[in-house]
Amino acid sequence: MNDGQIPLGPGAEFETVRAMLSRWSGLAPGVGDDAALLDVPAGQRLVVSTDTSVENVHFKRAWLTPQEIAYRAAAAALSDLAAMGATPLGMVIALTLTEEWRAQIVLLADGFAAASRELGAPIVGGDLTAGSELSIGVTVLGAVKHALTRSGARAGDALWVTGTLGGPLLALRALENGTVLVPSQRGRFAHPIPRMREAQWLVAHGATSGIDCSDGVAADASHLAAASGAKIVLELDRLPLVAGATSEDAASSGEEYELIVTAPATLDRAAFEREFGLPITAIGQVEAVEIPAPGLETKNRGQRVPLPRGHSHFSG
Numbered sequence: 001m002n003d004g005q006i007p008l009g010p011g012a013e014f015e016t017v018r019a020m021l022s023r024w025s026g027l028a029p030g031v032g033d034d035a036a037l038l039d040v041p042a043g044q045r046l047v048v049s050t051d052t053s054v055e056n057v058h059f060k061r062a063w064l065t066p067q068e069i070a071y072r073a074a075a076a077a078l079s080d081l082a083a084m085g086a087t088p089l090g091m092v093i094a095l096t097l098t099e100e101w102r103a104q105i106v107l108l109a110d111g112f113a114a115a116s117r118e119l120g121a122p123i124v125g126g127d128l129t130a131g132s133e134l135s136i137g138v139t140v141l142g143a144v145k146h147a148l149t150r151s152g153a154r155a156g157d158a159l160w161v162t163g164t165l166g167g168p169l170l171a172l173r174a175l176e177n178g179t180v181l182v183p184s185q186r187g188r189f190a191h192p193i194p195r196m197r198e199a200q201w202l203v204a205h206g207a208t209s210g211i212d213c214s215d216g217v218a219a220d221a222s223h224l225a226a227a228s229g230a231k232i233v234l235e236l237d238r239l240p241l242v243a244g245a246t247s248e249d250a251a252s253s254g255e256e257y258e259l260i261v262t263a264p265a266t267l268d269r270a271a272f273e274r275e276f277g278l279p280i281t282a283i284g285q286v287e288a289v290e291i292p293a294p295g296l297e298t299k300n301r302g303q304r305v306p307l308p309r310g311h312s313h314f315s316g
């Protein structure tokens with residue numbers, strides 16, 4: 001291969017690899033050795049995360065194009081790097097392919113290429129195996145100087161969320177009802193964009209803890225509360241909504257890939273919105289821990305309400 005790639009030997013597996021590499025011009029430097037060699041910038045730490053998407057568990061073939069399925073799998077994994085405030089160094093893709101999917105490998109490759117190009121993560125390695133359903137495992141590698149973790153929330157911080165919530169839940173609901181998605185529903189469902197630079201900005205502006213919204217803002221905020229040993233109050237009536245979503249929808253909508261962070265209440269929201277053209281909204285606060293325990297409390301118009309259910313994949 002060209003592109004600094006190492007020539008591959010004969011065999012069906014390598015034919016499939018070659019088909020993918022032919023779509024990854026410049027995005028997969030050095031693929032072909034037994035393992036990838038990466039440099040971590042001096043003074044930074046390596047950040048690693050892995051995420052698996054399985055057909056009929058995480059997505060249905062009828063709902064998305066092959067390119068979108070591949071893009072989404074990579075974006076979901078890269079969102080975990082974003083949540084740590086990290087910059088991508090690369091990703092490793094492990095595919096389990098049926099015969100039918102092997103015939104569509106070029107379309108999957110194009111989806112990975114889109115994620116690699118748009119999110120700045122070179123494809124540095126992978127693995128192929130045959131199986132009875134499509135499974136996409138993406139391991140992401142990144143570097144960070146000041147990591148954003150789940151455990152730093154402090155009493156007095158505000159709870160913030162980027163973007164608007166509820167779109168993926170409305171999209172899923174429409175798909176399950178056999179309705180065609182309108183573009184505003186399809187956008188972040190089919191093509192989520194991890195908030196990579198936004199997280200780095202928030203770290204630089206005093207964010208104390210953070211997580212990406214994969215299980216729903218209520219469930220993910222409760223992860224922050226638990227990890228920080230803090231009490232977090234989530235005010236449902238302050239959630240930023242996409243058109244057509246209720247605050248309950250927004251609280252439980254998963255796979256949003258927005259950022260949920262604790263940061264000073266004085267955060268310069270206007271500066272963030274100017275920089276990224278994206279809203280950021282204060283949706284609650286961190287309070288001093290009382291008896292009985294740290295955790296999440298939800299309020300609606302100042303009244304305590306039961307915790308909304310989190311997102312779970314549709315097959316359970």
Ligand SMILES: [Mg+2]
Nearest residue numbers: 080083212214
């Ligand atoms: Mg996450």
